């Protein structure tokens with residue numbers, strides 16, 4: 001179980017251009033991407049980069065969160081701040097990137113929450129402690145669970161590589 | 169079991185008699201494409217091998233394509249250094265489908281792949297770019313993935329944990345009238361489906377208007393399928409596919425022309441009567457915010473962008489040049505042209521198309537992504553409005569969060585450049 005405070009909310013169809021604008025795409029390393037998270041939302045970006053947002057804080061998203069470009073920076077920049085994403089639904093590539101890089105996220109189709117609310121994320125549900133309400137969590141696509149269980153795609157594939165006969 | 173096109177393709181690729189929707193497969197990858205973000209893929213690839221005692225060598229260099237297009241020539245030392253790192257890796261690994269910053273073989277990845285015959289019907293294609301859906305136009309199952317996922321493909325040669333997607337069948341009937349193009353068809357479709365209406369689904373295109381459509385137009389439909397959230401768009405291959413691959417892309421080996429089974433199960437069928445369509449425009453800041461051009465005409469535009477992996481092909485440039493020839497881009501409006509590849513650039517040059525565009529006042533840039541993703545070659549000023557033949561109009565997409573981007577066909581773009589405001593191109597055709 002995890003408990004966190006909602007620090008930011010967004011509506012439907014928030015694209016990776018909003019999460020991580022294209023002009024910063026030459027920056028690729030997960031150690032460097034966090035400073036450009038939500039760069040065009042100056043206040044939120046400032047809060048993130050000045051250390052005012054505690055790890056485990058929650059960003060609440062609408063439908064189709066992370067649509068658009070496949071840029072993995074959009075997932076790694078949020079992970080760098082230790083954010084947990086609770087969204088009504090995620091775009092396919094973003095969801096996979098999030099699992100692959102180990103960004104915490106929860107699919108919660110009915111979520112209702114405002115900035116400042118405290119959410120409790122437990123097995124199968126999200127509880128809005130501040131204003132009441134319990135919202136069901138939708139399980140991840142089952143094909144992806146194994147990667148999550150391995151702690152991300154890099155360790156998952158590393159194991160598969162070691163199982164292969166040595167090449168060349 | 170009666171199967172959709174992608175079901176059949178995946179069954180074939182995996183050597184199974186049939187696959188059901190929802191089955192989890194690990195299909196072999198026939199082509200793995202990256203652009204400048206290969207720099208991150210390399211990083212993750214080396215990370216996978218760290219501490220394994222194995223050499224980080226790719227599974228098959230001939231199945232990897234790397235194209236520099238997003239920032240060419242490099243706009244910053246950072247990009248130049250990323251490109252240098254990728255160039256060195258490509259050399260070490262013996263990757264030959266590498267398209268550097270060059271006027272002979274360069275271009276945007278989603279044009280370079282088709283025109284070089286790298287994509288064939290029946291292939292499984294993955295790319296670290298969401299518009300990898302483009303390649304479904306040639307009968308491939310082509311979808312976008314992230315960089316770490318690509319690193320896994322480089323290591324293993326297969327796509328991990330692919331769930332066989334459900335398919336939405338799109339029937340496009342009738343012949344589009346003058347001034348109406350594949351871009352108008354797909355914008356109308358995205359409005360119908362909404363930005364997430366095809367999420368985790370495949371769009372399979374059929375109908376008279378598709379059968380008579382050139383590969384260039386089919387690439388537009390599949391390119392923008394992802395804007396309805398689709399995993400992939402696909403046109404089952406036919407005589408036109410064969411014509412393009414043989415006549416244009418230099419393919420000589422046998423082609424595998426699969427077809428969906430009669431009675432295949434489609435989750436939904438969307439029917440479009442192309443003969444009744446008007447030119448369409450997607451309004452800020454969502455690709456599904458689509459209106460007939462008449463409803464937005466009169467909107468002043470400061471920047472018109474003609475090009476991209478969506479509408480930067482020879483036919484697009486020709487349509488625009490026909491409209492612009494002997495006319496003038498309006499004062500107060502700048503028009504930027506970036507063809508989809510250098511091959512197209514040279515063809516357009518030879519035909520006098522580029523000269524006509526420049527003589528009308530357009531700035532013809534080098535092929536590449538240019539202003540499409542807001543990195544260089546044409547950012548918007550504060551509060552400015554752009555009209556573009558590209559595929560995304562998200563807030564901030566063209567480099568300025570206070571700017572607005574409208575999306576349209578090449579004809580709407582050219583006609584509007586002359587007027588300095590959005591107009592219906594049917595008045596000047």
Ligand code: SF4
Pocket residue numbers: 237238276277278297299476477478536537540541558559
């Ligand atoms: S032209 Fe635009 S949409 Fe196409 S690959 Fe380049 S950045 Fe992406």
